[in-house]
Amino acid sequence: MSPDLLNVLEVxxxxxxxxxxxxxxxxxxxxxxxxxxIFNYAQGxxxxxxxxxxxxxxxxxxxxxxxxxxxxxTKLDTWGPGLPTFLAIILTMGVMVLFAYLLERLVLRxxxxxxxxxxxxxxxxxAYFMEGFGDLMWGADVKTMDVGLPSGGSTWLESVTAGWAAxxxxxxxxxxxxxxxxxxxxxxxxxISLTLFSQYTKTGRALRAVADDHQAAxxxxxxxxxxxxxxxxxxxxxxxxxxxxWGAKSGVQFSLSLIALKALPVLILGGxxxxxxxxxxxxxxxxxxxxxxxxxxxxxxxxxxxWFAYVLALFFLMFRPQGLFGDRIIERV
Amino acid sequence: MKLKKIGLxxxxxxxxxxxxxxxxxxxxxxxxxxxxxxxxxxxxxxADGYADYLTLVNERDGGVGGVKIKxxxxxxxxxxxxxxxxxxxxxxxxSLIYQPLSTGITYQLIPKVTSDKIxxxxxxxxRTSAADGKVFEYIFNYPAxxxxxxxVIIKHLLDExxxxxxxxxxxxxxxxxxYGKEPIRTLEELSKKHGYTLKTIPVExxxxxxxxxxxxxxxxNPDYVVMxxxxxxxxxxxxxxxxxxxxxxxxxxxxxAGSENDVRPAGEAANGYKAATFHGVGSDYPVFKDIxxxxxDAGKAAGDGKNIGTVLYNRGLYAAMLAxxxxxxxxxxxxxxxxxxxxxxxxxxxxxxxxxxxxALGLPNFAPEINVSCANHGGPxxxxxxxxxxxxxxxxxxxxxxxxxxEVIDPLIAEDAAAFAKENxxxxxxxx
Numbered sequence: 154m155s156p157d158l159l160n161v162l163e164v165x166x167x168x169x170x171x172x173x174x175x176x177x178x179x180x181x182x183x184x185x186x187x188x189x190x191i192f193n194y195a196q197g198x199x200x201x202x203x204x205x206x207x208x209x210x211x212x213x214x215x216x217x218x219x220x221x222x223x224x225x226x227t228k229l230d231t232w233g234p235g236l237p238t239f240l241a242i243i244l245t246m247g248v249m250v251l252f253a254y255l256l257e258r259l260v261l262r263x264x265x266x267x268x269x270x271x272x273x274x275x276x277x278x279x280a281y282f283m284e285g286f287g288d289l290m291w292g293a294d295v296k297t298m299d300v301g302l303p304s305g306g307s308t309w310l311e312s313v314t315a316g317w318a319a320x321x322x323x324x325x326x327x328x329x330x331x332x333x334x335x336x337x338x339x340x341x342x343x344x345i346s347l348t349l350f351s352q353y354t355k356t357g358r359a360l361r362a363v364a365d366d367h368q369a370a371x372x373x374x375x376x377x378x379x380x381x382x383x384x385x386x387x388x389x390x391x392x393x394x395x396x397x398x399w400g401a402k403s404g405v406q407f408s409l410s411l412i413a414l415k416a417l418p419v420l421i422l423g424g425x426x427x428x429x430x431x432x433x434x435x436x437x438x439x440x441x442x443x444x445x446x447x448x449x450x451x452x453x454x455x456x457x458x459x460w461f462a463y464v465l466a467l468f469f470l471m472f473r474p475q476g477l478f479g480d481r482i483i484e485r486v
Numbered sequence: 487m488k489l490k491k492i493g494l495x496x497x498x499x500x501x502x503x504x505x506x507x508x509x510x511x512x513x514x515x516x517x518x519x520x521x522x523x524x525x526x527x528x529x530x531x532x533a534d535g536y537a538d539y540l541t542l543v544n545e546r547d548g549g550v551g552g553v554k555i556k557x558x559x560x561x562x563x564x565x566x567x568x569x570x571x572x573x574x575x576x577x578x579x580x581s582l583i584y585q586p587l588s589t590g591i592t593y594q595l596i597p598k599v600t601s602d603k604i605x606x607x608x609x610x611x612x613r614t615s616a617a618d619g620k621v622f623e624y625i626f627n628y629p630a631x632x633x634x635x636x637x638v639i640i641k642h643l644l645d646e647x648x649x650x651x652x653x654x655x656x657x658x659x660x661x662x663x664x665y666g667k668e669p670i671r672t673l674e675e676l677s678k679k680h681g682y683t684l685k686t687i688p689v690e691x692x693x694x695x696x697x698x699x700x701x702x703x704x705x706x707n708p709d710y711v712v713m714x715x716x717x718x719x720x721x722x723x724x725x726x727x728x729x730x731x732x733x734x735x736x737x738x739x740x741x742x743a744g745s746e747n748d749v750r751p752a753g754e755a756a757n758g759y760k761a762a763t764f765h766g767v768g769s770d771y772p773v774f775k776d777i778x779x780x781x782x783d784a785g786k787a788a789g790d791g792k793n794i795g796t797v798l799y800n801r802g803l804y805a806a807m808l809a810x811x812x813x814x815x816x817x818x819x820x821x822x823x824x825x826x827x828x829x830x831x832x833x834x835x836x837x838x839x840x841x842x843x844x845x846a847l848g849l850p851n852f853a854p855e856i857n858v859s860c861a862n863h864g865g866p867x868x869x870x871x872x873x874x875x876x877x878x879x880x881x882x883x884x885x886x887x888x889x890x891x892x893e894v895i896d897p898l899i900a901e902d903a904a905a906f907a908k909e910n911x912x913x914x915x916x917x918x
Contacts, residue, residue, distance in 0.1 A: 160705060167697050174695075219790045226785060284522075293526045294792070295721065295747040305729045305755075328704055330729055399694070402725060404751025408524035408692045408718040415695065446698040456662040456688035458698060 154317050156324045163327045164447045165440055170333035172439020173340045177395040178416035179423065179431040180343065181388045186425045187364045188384040191272045195280035197413025199249075199389060202283050204396030204405045205291040206248050208298060210241035216290045238300045242393070249389025250382075257382045265377070284410060293407065298400035304332035336398045340432065343394060347387070347428055356383060364426070414459075418466035424479025433477060441465045511824050512556040513549070513813055515540060515806075516576040518586045523563035524692055525717045527747050528798055530789065532587055533559070535802025537788035538781050542773075543810050545780040550810055551817045553824065566590040570598075577602055582830040583809050585609065589665040592625075597910070600624045604827035605834050609805050610635070610741055610764055614668055617864025618903035619835065620914035624827075626834050628808075628865025629856050630764040630890070632714075633898060635740045636669035637890035638762055638869040639712055640676045642738070645885075652681035657703055659696075659723060660714040662688035669714055669740070675894050693719025700726040713739040720748035728755025735760065738871070744881070745797040749874045757876035760884070762869045765804045766852040767881040769795025773803075773848030797872075797881060800852075807847060808856070812837045835860050854887040860917035867895070 178200065185193040193199075209216060213235035221229055236244065260279070264272055311326035318324030351357035362370040363380045371377060396405070399412050423434020442458040442465070450457045475481055517536060520529035540555045549555055558579065560572035569591030573584060577598075584599060584606045586592050592612035599606045600623060607626045608616065614633050616625035630638075644651055658673060660666035670686055677684045685706065687699050693715065700723075703711060711732065715723055720743045727737050735758040739748070744761020774795065782791045793799040816825050816833025825833070837858040844852055854868040868887040875882055907914055 163701065164698075167701060171695060171697050222790060288522065288526075292790075293521060293530055295527045295751060297751050297753065299753075304725075306731065325704070325707075328701060328730060403694055403718050403722045404747075406524070406718060406721075406747075407522070407526050408694065411524060411692050412694060443698055450698070454688065455686075456690040458695065459690040 154319075156318045156322045159314065159318055159324060159327065161444075161447070163329075164443050166327065166329055167333075168440035168443030169436055170329065170337060170439070171443065172419075172435040172437070173333070173337045173432075174398060174435075175415045175419045175438060176432045176435030177336065177340055177343075177391070177398055178412050179419040179435060180340075180347075180428065181391040181395065182413075182416055182420055183423075183425060183428055183431045184347075184388045184391060185384055187428075188360055189272075189363075189381060190269055191276060192269070192425070193388065194273060194276040194413075195283055196388065196392060196416070197410040198280045198283045198287070199252075199392035200396040200399065200412060201405070201407065201409040202252075202287045202396075203245055203249055203389060203393035204298060204400040204409060205287050205296070207241055207245040207300075207393065207397065208296045208400075208405050209291045210236045210244050211238060211299075212296075214291060219292060220289055242300070245393055246390055249393060250386045253382050253385035253389055256385055257378055261381055262378060280410070284407065288407070296400075296405040298397060298405050300397055300401070302332055302335050302397075302401055304330060304401060307331050307334070332398070332401055339394060339398070343391065344428055344432055360384065415462070418462040420476070421463075421466035422469045422476060424476025426480045427476070427478030430476055430478030438462050438465060511553050512580070513553050513582055513825060514556045514558070514576075514580045515583050515809055516572070516579070516581050517557050517559040518562050518569055518572045518576075518584060518588075518591065519559055520562050520564045520587070522561060523565070525564040528717060528742075528745060529564060529587060531745070531747075531793045531796050531798035532802035532805075534787070534789040534793045535799035535804075536585070536806045537802075538777055538794070538799075539803045539806035540810070541781050541786050541788070542777055543806075545784065545786065546776055550813045551823050553817075555810070555813075562586070562588065562591060564588055566594055570594050573598060577604060582813065582825055582827060583607055583834075585805055585809070587611070589613075589668075590663075593664065596622070596625055602827065603831070605831040607805065607809065607834070609801070609808070611665065613906075615899045615902035615906060617862065617867075617899050618914075619859065619861050619863040620917055621903040621907045621912055622863060623915060624831055626858065626863040628837075628858050628863065629853060630867050630869050631864055632665075632668040632740065633672040633895045634864075634867035634890035635762045635869055636672040636712075637676065637867075637895055638871075638888045639738050639740070640673070640680065641888050641891065642760075642871050642885060643710055644680065650680075654682040654710065655685065655706065655708040656682050656710045656712060657685045657687055657706065657708040658712045658714065659687045659689060659699055659703070661693065661716055661719055662690050665716065665742075666714045669712075672895065672898060673712070675898065676891065679891075679894060689715070689719055689723070691719075692717060693722055696722050696726050699723075700730055703727075703732065704730045709736065711737045713737065713743045715739065715743045715748075719743075720745075721751045724749055724756050724759055725752045727759075728752050734758035735873070738762070741801075741869070744872060746879075746881070747798075749876070750879075754876050756874055759874045760871050761874075761881075763797070763872045763881075763883070764853065764869045764887075765800055766849070767797060767800065767872055767883055769800075771849050771852055776848060777803075804849075804853060807849070808837065808839070811839055811843070811847075834858060835863070860915075864899070867892070 181196045213231040213233045215229045218229040306328050315326035359375045419434040423430030442462045445461045446457050519533035540557050544554050562569040589611050592608040605624045614631040616622040616627045739761040741762050749756035781787050812833040816829045820829045839856040854866050856865050867890045870887045871885045872881045873884045
């Protein structure tokens with residue numbers, strides 16, 4: 154094979170992997186939108202908050218240490234060596250469930266029957282609140298995320314593919330980050346689990362009922378408030394997974410909340426109400442933007458990925474406004 | 487009798503009120519800082535260093551020439567609009583110097599500070615041609631600018647290659663912004679002189695996803711990669727470089743891509759990564775003992791004290807030190823304790839910080855000597871190279887301070903400053 158063709162294959166492969174990373178963020182948006190019709194602007198910040206909390210537990214950081222120190226002149230920093238990763242993940246999940254519970258008690262229950270734009274604005278406020286709260290709780294410094302996942306180029310793939318190119322071409326073999334492969338595996342498990350949960354459990358069926366029709370679900374005795382807590386908890390779990398994967402790449406810091414920007418075109422393309430849509434949308438965006446950058450980027454100055462993802466999403470929007478897998482929009486007079 | 491007492495009390499109060507301004511005289515150094523937002527981790531360290539040094543001067547020395555420094559802090563979140571708002575809301579407080587720590591804010595403030603006659607110091611950032619004091623009367627960017635940084639990096643590479651870069655491939659990976667694009671012209675000019683080929687690779691803000699860029703670098707296999715990044719872009723780039731096994735000692739960042747925050751998330755993989763710097767590293771300087779005693783132990787530190795001695799903390803401290811020295815110079819020049827913006831400008835234009843002075847300040851060999859003048863607002867233009875030791879978890883200086891290539895840089899500064907003067911109908915002033 155020619156090295157050029159192998160390079161294109163490498164770009165496609167890495168695009169698919171990048172797409173999976175985008176999908177991990179998009180999934181959280183889909184879950185909440187599907188169940189409550191809320192576009193959760195705070196999903197990116199939830200990923201940041203979950204990642205901060207996980208690292209805080211892992212490193213034994215005292216929450217609100219610098220606030221307490223400033224108020225009482227103490228010198229708190231860490232309470233010990235920290236918790237093992239598995240326990241830290243479980244505890245972080247507990248914090249995200251507590252967050253979902255408090256959110257429902259303090260915010261969402263007061264917003265029932267409000268217009269979608271009001272709910273959207275509520276989540277904007279929530280995003281800013283959580284960003285500040287996370288800063289107060291865990292500090293603003295850049296933290297290292299280490300949950301034991303391997304990273305770096307796959308030497309196996311590199312050595313296997315190195316011989317595919319013609320001799321004398323100096324082809325070094327294909328590159329793929331092992332962390333991305335893990336992310337793909339995690340995303341597959343996550344989607345299968347979410348699908349099984351919504352299809353075969355009582356709570357899952359209740360979630361689907363609420364997603365289909367709030368009023369009808371209420372009339373058969375499904376508690377909207379409980380469902381909201383469950384949905385936001387699951388979204389918190391998805392945010393934790395996204396936070397771990399993205400945090401392992403860039404460290405845990407406040408720009409982690411900006412990963413939401415990468416999820417928006419995925420949502421537009423895949424549809425706001427479809428879990429498979431989030432995955433397929435992510436893959437199309439990932440491959441599309443990487444191929445465009447590879448073939449066209451160099452001719453027009455590069456750095457095309459951010460805007461091209463939106464152009465691609467808008468293109469699909471022209472033909473399917475609800476996204477590839479979104480519920481068909483039917484307006485009856 | 488009662489009336490007399492009331493009259494005396496009123497008189498005393500009047501005297502007190504009249505005497506107040508003199509007693510309350512202060513030198514105002516507003517801090518346009520950012521402790522929040524995506525660049526907050528870096529902004530916090532710089533702001534802590536800046537604030538702590540000013541606190542030290544107030545607590546240990548009683549201020550500058552006996553006048554205390556006031557440093558009202560305004561949060562910009564590294565946002566240009568907020569930065570301009572901060573400037574507008576603080577400039578009326580008798581402000582003497584602005585250090586916005588953002589190239590975007592600096593560009594917006596250039597016409598404003600010039601018309602308000604308040605000096606602005608963009609130390610190692612901002613508009614590079616502001617080094618030309620004949621055109622930019624109130625803007626300073628000493629001790630080194632981006633073009634100095636680019637030139638010093640190339641000089642370091644020349645040293646590594648026995649003075650010959652012919653046929654070498656250098657890739658510049660840069661933040662796709664005014665800041666990131668600053669070195670391109672200089673690196674292009676230097677490539678003509680030294681015969682290397684330059685490839686520029688932009689990264690879109692914020693830089694969390696750089697897969698395409700590093701695949702391109704892996705395919706091209708350049709001899710060196712130079713980075714002009716900021717914030718999360720740096721951490722991701724260093725991590726990706728490690729992933730593709732790019733040799734870290736051939737990866738060099740500008741001074742805004744050379745803090746502890748940039749290398750720590752990559753762990754061991756970051757070992758050997760290099761960056762330019764225009765000041766010393768670590769906390770092994772006598773001034774830090776004073777910071778500990780008068781600031782941290784006294785409970786007056788700006789942060790929790792964790793940042794003391796980090797690269798960006800030291801940079802903030804250095805910026806504050808240069809501002810204090812300029813204020814002291816201005817006080818002597820104009821024989822006054824209280825200063826105006828124009829007088830502060832004079833102090834900055836006559837700033838001299840030599841070896842002996844650095845030693846007296848508790849910062850021996852911390853930075854190169856500085857001589858600012860009316861025509862040269864850019865200072866000496868020297869920078870050193872630091873290297874990250876992942877095992878010890880600290881930066882180490884591996885070169886002396888290296889002079890930039892004035893033969894290439896000075897004409898570029900003159901050309902850009904002349905273009906700015908023409909665009910803005912500025913007649914360059916005479917400098918004796």
